[in-house]
Amino acid sequence: MTRKAEVIIIGAGIIGAAIALELARNGYKTLNIDKLPAAGYGSTSNSSACVRFHYSTWDGSAIAFESYHYWKRWEDYLDVGDERGFARYVETGCLVLDYPSIKLPILLADVGVDFEYWDIETLRKNIPIYSEFDFSPTKRPDDDRFFDPPERKLSRVLFTPSGGYLNDPQLATHNLQRAAEEKGSKFLFNTEVVEIRRKELQVLGVTLKNGERIDAPVVVNAAGPHSSVVNRMAGVEQGMNIKTRALRQEVHNVPSPVGFDFEKNGLVTSDFTTATYHRPEVGNTILVGSQDPECDPRIWVEHPDNFNRQTTTAQWKAQVYRLAQRIPNLPIPNKPSGIVDLYDVSDDWIPIYDRSDLEGFYLAIGTSGNQFKNAPVVGKLMAELIHACENGHDHDTDAVKIACRHTGHVLNLGFYSRLREIRSESSFSVTG
Numbered sequence: 001m002t003r004k005a006e007v008i009i010i011g012a013g014i015i016g017a018a019i020a021l022e023l024a025r026n027g028y029k030t031l032n033i034d035k036l037p038a039a040g041y042g043s044t045s046n047s048s049a050c051v052r053f054h055y056s057t058w059d060g061s062a063i064a065f066e067s068y069h070y071w072k073r074w075e076d077y078l079d080v081g082d083e084r085g086f087a088r089y090v091e092t093g094c095l096v097l098d099y100p101s102i103k104l105p106i107l108l109a110d111v112g113v114d115f116e117y118w119d120i121e122t123l124r125k126n127i128p129i130y131s132e133f134d135f136s137p138t139k140r141p142d143d144d145r146f147f148d149p150p151e152r153k154l155s156r157v158l159f160t161p162s163g164g165y166l167n168d169p170q171l172a173t174h175n176l177q178r179a180a181e182e183k184g185s186k187f188l189f190n191t192e193v194v195e196i197r198r199k200e201l202q203v204l205g206v207t208l209k210n211g212e213r214i215d216a217p218v219v220v221n222a223a224g225p226h227s228s229v230v231n232r233m234a235g236v237e238q239g240m241n242i243k244t245r246a247l248r249q250e251v252h253n254v255p256s257p258v259g260f261d262f263e264k265n266g267l268v269t270s271d272f273t274t275a276t277y278h279r280p281e282v283g284n285t286i287l288v289g290s291q292d293p294e295c296d297p298r299i300w301v302e303h304p305d306n307f308n309r310q311t312t313t314a315q316w317k318a319q320v321y322r323l324a325q326r327i328p329n330l331p332i333p334n335k336p337s338g339i340v341d342l343y344d345v346s347d348d349w350i351p352i353y354d355r356s357d358l359e360g361f362y363l364a365i366g367t368s369g370n371q372f373k374n375a376p377v378v379g380k381l382m383a384e385l386i387h388a389c390e391n392g393h394d395h396d397t398d399a400v401k402i403a404c405r406h407t408g409h410v411l412n413l414g415f416y417s418r419l420r421e422i423r424s425e426s427s428f429s430v431t432g
């Protein structure tokens, strides 16, 4: 049996669901196919969902700041109810402890992000549980120098009041699903795509694991950490200068220090001196993730269905002990607790939002641990890109540009091209 769809989106994570909504609003009949049982059950479900604006590039900061305005008015953007309620933006502000580049304030000002410089006195007053020291260079706890008393105080502390996090990334994806369905989109769960069918240079559709074929002139790869598997099915990898692969990540959960309600009074913190980030979590706890320091091993995963899903004592110690450098009174539980999931990392840690060499086959991949926050705008830019290319526009020679509704900036989608040279200005880490 062969069914037909106008657009097939492989994946119903935050990226695939956001693309569905924006395409549906532009009149396309979309079908998301996901092998998991519900929207946002893949890597999105384990996202820390932090929203911050300090990227190493103007484009990275600009898309993040535009996206913030969507989260801030999430229900207005969706414009439809959800029986499960709505994800909530928790605007704690984001603190950057010793921002790595002196150009960051200039970049933030240029993008229009409000920020304040904090001196040690302000840091002490606002977050009394924080150490005021610089712990760089970041070390592992088994390094003899890890416990040496720090010598330098923090000197480049910056606070962006608009930063924060989404309290439930899976629910945010469900919200997008409901809004897309209201516009006629369909979602198929527990269904795996095993083949991308093509005729010469044109995509024809997909084949499912049960043998069923669904034809469509447009297929979008939004398969998250499985993006390279899907690209190989489509035979498009050789036409890409930038490729993607899956990287294992742990995020840990620890209680707040006694006497401080971090859930209520804590904030998103990106600490470049300990190479960790952390944010408040329910139950007066703290989530702590890694900013990928060079001293930590990078665990690239050959096949994204097969990796160690248990937290390891070594990485727990690395991340939690580093957090304890910043929060000296942090209670450290005996038993690790946290999650393990995968980033879909591109060669330069900047995503690929693009067409491919196969006509009708599009890429929304390489989200590199930092694109949850940008999903609403990614939905928009992919919808405009697809619409332009399907109407004959040559995006490879004349990149599509989109106007940001809230900030007024113009995003040049050539920045995300599969054909780009590696962007040397990237941090080559989760900070993008």
Ligand SMILES: Cc1cc2nc3c(=O)[nH]c(=O)nc-3n(C[C@H](O)[C@H](O)[C@H](O)COP(=O)(O)OP(=O)(O)OC[C@H]3O[C@@H](n4cnc5c(N)ncnc54)[C@H](O)[C@@H]3O)c2cc1C
Pocket: 010, 011, 012, 013, 014, 015, 016, 017, 033, 034, 035, 036, 040, 041, 042, 043, 044, 045, 046, 047, 048, 049, 050, 051, 191, 192, 193, 194, 222, 223, 224, 225, 226, 230, 249, 250, 251, 289, 341, 342, 343, 364, 367, 368, 369, 370, 371, 372, 373, 374
């Ligand atoms: C631990 C962690 C922390 C993070 N923290 C942040 C953060 O603080 N801020 C931020 O902005 N970003 C963060 N990110 C990144 C962000 O969460 C991701 O960029 C985003 O969720 C990726 O969404 P996605 O839709 O591309 O992928 P996914 O959510 O993984 O969705 C892809 C879907 O495709 C489906 N799929 C794959 N192959 C097939 C197939 N063959 N057939 C059918 N279905 C298929 C999968 O089942 C999956 O549901 C984090 C990521 C992780 C892992």
